[in-house]
Amino acid sequence: MIAEDREMGDAPYLENHFLIAMPGMRDERFARSVIYLCAHSEEGAMGLIINQPQQLAFPDILVQLGILDQKEAIRLPREARELPVRNGGPVDRSRGFVLHSEDVTVESSMPVSNHIYLTATVDMLRAISLGRGPRQAMMALGYAGWGAGQLETEIGENGWLTCPATPKLLFEGDVDRKYEGILAALGIDATHLSHFAGHA
Incomplete structure (x- = not known):
C-alpha cells in the first residue's frame, strides 16, 4: 500500500520520505546522509542512502x-x-x-x-x-535498516529531519549537493539545521 494512505497511531508511516541526518548524528556512517525510505511499518523500516557515491560504476x-x-x-x-x-x-x-x-x-x-x-x-x-x-x-x-520502533526513537531523539520525497529531489541534482539541496528545498539553511527538529 502506498505510504500516503497509511498511518501508525497518530503519526504517518514515512515511506516515500527523506530522512536527513541532523548535525548530532552519532553514527558516522550516516553523517550528512540523505536516506530515501522505501518501507516503514510497525515492524521496522528500510531505506537507501542517496548521496554517497559508490566507487563501482x-x-x-x-x-x-x-x-x-x-x-x-x-x-x-x-x-x-x-x-x-x-x-x-x-x-x-x-x-x-x-x-x-x-x-x-x-x-x-x-x-x-x-x-x-x-x-x-x-x-x-x-x-x-x-x-x-x-x-x-x-x-x-546495500541498504539501511531499522527494527521495530528504532527509527521512531532516533527521530524523537532529533537524529533525523524528515520530509516528503519527490522524484525531482530524488533523481535530479548533483550528488555532492544533495544534502544542502534538499534542505534548501525545505527553506532550511544547513548551517542553521541544529535549530530544527522533527519533520518539515
Whole structure:
C-alpha cells in the first residue's frame, strides 16, 4: 500500500520520505546522509542512502554479475554507462536495488509511491543495459535498516529531519549537493539545521 494512505497511531508511516541526518548524528556512517525510505511499518523500516557515491560504476556491476562481458560493457547506451550508483547503506552491501520512475517496471517492481518504484532483481538491470530502462533511475548497493520502533526513537531523539520525497529531489541534482539541496528545498539553511527538529 502506498505510504500516503497509511498511518501508525497518530503519526504517518514515512515511506516515500527523506530522512536527513541532523548535525548530532552519532553514527558516522550516516553523517550528512540523505536516506530515501522505501518501507516503514510497525515492524521496522528500510531505506537507501542517496548521496554517497559508490566507487563501482554501473558497467562494472553488470560485468561482475555476468550480465555482460567487458567488450559488451563498452558498447552500453549512454544512459546505462552514466546510471548513478550509490552506497545504499551498511547492510548487505553485495545486494543491489534500483529506484526508478514508474514508466518502466518488471514483475518484481514494487511501488513506493505513485511515481517511484523499487526493483531488486536483475531483470531491471538487463532492461537498463539494453537501453529500455526507466526515464529516471539510480542504483544502490546495500541498504539501511531499522527494527521495530528504532527509527521512531532516533527521530524523537532529533537524529533525523524528515520530509516528503519527490522524484525531482530524488533523481535530479548533483550528488555532492544533495544534502544542502534538499534542505534548501525545505527553506532550511544547513548551517542553521541544529535549530530544527522533527519533520518539515
